[in-house]
Amino acid sequence: MNNETYVVTTKIATLGPAGTFSELAARDFSKRFESSDVLFYPTLRRTIDALDQGAEIAVVPIENIVEGIVAPVVDRFVRRPLQIIAEVAIPVRFSVVMNHPEPQRLFAQFVAQGQCSEWLAGHASDVVTTASNTEALALLLASNEPAAALIPEHLLTNENAGSQHYAKVVHDVTDVAHNVTRFVALQAAQPLALPNHATAYKSAVVIVDDADHPGLLLEHLQAFAVHQVNLLSLVSRPTGQKFGQYHFFIEFEGHLQHSQVQAALSAIKLRNRVIELGSYAYSSSNSSCN
Incomplete structure (x- = not known):
């Protein structure tokens, strides 16, 4: 008799690449499962559409306390049947890391620029827009010229980012000290479970x-x-x-x-x-x- 126990791995789709706030939210939600695998997708639409391609859950941002609702996610609710099963709130903190005390340019993702606009207005004259926060860091690490990058605070504990010797680090440059992004976990629509009175x-x-x-x-x-x-x-x-x-x-x-x-x-x-x-x-x- 085979007494082996099989553990089902739950596939969780989220916006990539690795190192994003979306990954933090997905990892937080994944704690609900005995085994899970976080899969990264390049856009919010493809993240949600992953529910048709083998993913059981999609974790996507729905609202930021500063910038408001995430329109592409809300608009998808009209176009296909989806069910929200949970929400996760992730604090948003950004830092600036530099390879030289006087950088000539700063790499920053476009959404991050909007959430740190006050610091950037007073300290950065040449901002290079990137597609992601991890790309901003990668461009800094590859740069031979004096440069800086605006990155999520949690990337400073990342194995690649945290091990670097930076000429200067400016912590918490976010415009709003209590900035938070709310994420929701989505699944394909199905019958609603009865409410728990507690x-x-x-x-x-x-x-x-x-x-x-x-x-x-x-x-x-x-x-x-x-x-x-x-x-x-x-x-x-x-x-x-x-x-x-x-x-x-x-x-x-x-x-x-x-x-x-x-x-x-x-x-x-x-x-x-x-x-x-x-x-x-x-x-x-x-x-x-x-």
């Missing part, structure tokens, strides 16, 4: 703009208010059909199977199509918009 849930939906009329948004807000469903976020996204038409991505407290949530959504479904994206545990530190 868990505080948040849920997400997309209200599809296929019946536009005056007072549409007000009707939606009133439906949530009447049934005492507390909103956590509301973001409009253009439908791409014509000016003035928008879908609404909404997160709120409660489970999709809670009676007051079902009542509010039933009222909205009388006029618009609603895509239910799932219910998942959330941190009480999330701010309310009600």
Whole structure:
């Protein structure tokens, strides 16, 4: 008799390359599984589409506390059935590393530039935009000229980055000291599990703009208010059909199977199509918009 025990490895897709904040989020989420493998993809779209190519989970950024919602992720919710099963909040900290005390240029990923704009405005005159944070570091390490790189703080503990002798390191140059990016774990849509009464849930939906009329948004807000469903976020996204038409991505407290949530959504479904994206545990530190 064969008594061997087989461990199933969960494949988790995330935005690459290695060393990104997305990898940190994916590694954090992977702790839920006995065995997992993190797979890297070059774009958010390909990361989500990996769910059709063998990955069980996709971990992608959905919101940054400074720059707001990640539009390509929210827009994918309208185009294909997806389910949010968890969220992970990752602190965002950047440092500048230099191979010379007076660098002539600085390598920085385009999103990182936006999150460290104040420091860059006062210290860097020649900024070279890179596709990723790890590319910025690689260009610095390969440079024979005085240069610097804007990199995530956690890369300083990376085997390749941390072992380098830098002429100067400037820690925590992020514009907002408490900068955080929220990531969500996605899977292909499937029947929703029953709520655990010991868990505080948040849920997400997309209200599809296929019946536009005056007072549409007000009707939606009133439906949530009447049934005492507390909103956590509301973001409009253009439908791409014509000016003035928008879908609404909404997160709120409660489970999709809670009676007051079902009542509010039933009222909205009388006029618009609603895509239910799932219910998942959330941190009480999330701010309310009600």
